[in-house]
Amino acid sequence: MRRVVVNSIGQEKERLATQEAISGKQILLTIDYDLQEIAEQSLGRRPGAAVALDPRTGEVLAMVSHPALDANDFAVVSRQMTGRVSTKIRKSLYSIARFRRSLRQARFSKS
Numbered sequence: 001m002r003r004v005v006v007n008s009i010g011q012e013k014e015r016l017a018t019q020e021a022i023s024g025k026q027i028l029l030t031i032d033y034d035l036q037e038i039a040e041q042s043l044g045r046r047p048g049a050a051v052a053l054d055p056r057t058g059e060v061l062a063m064v065s066h067p068a069l070d071a072n073d074f075a076v077v078s079r080q081m082t083g084r085v086s087t088k089i090r091k092s093l094y095s096i097a098r099f100r101r102s103l104r105q106a107r108f109s110k111s
Contacts, residue, residue, distance in 0.1 A: 001018065001020065003015075032052075036062040036063075038062070043064050047066050049064065049065040049066075
């Protein structure tokens with residue numbers, strides 16, 4: 001595995017020591033496509049969450065949650081920050097991301 005240091009716009013600035021990749025464990029997706037579709041349609045655009053589990057195995061068969069946070073809302077702030085972030089700042093960032101998402105949803109629901 002090749003590791004590099006990049007700047008805030010993704011340009012390579014420094015190469016770090018190469019490290020051999022370690023294979024991960026196999027995972028099995030247990031989401032039932034039809035049940036997932038039903039859960040999403042049932043919830044629609046209303047805020048809330050729905051989870052369907054197989055009671056025998058604990059496998060997750062369907063999972064939906066609204067509103068979902070968009071990781072892109074954090075991208076601009078994340079690129080500008082380095083090091084550790086205090087809890088107060090982190091909570092503020094989440095609030096900003098939720099606010100930006102609510103603005104997008106409000107614009108979308110008006111059209």
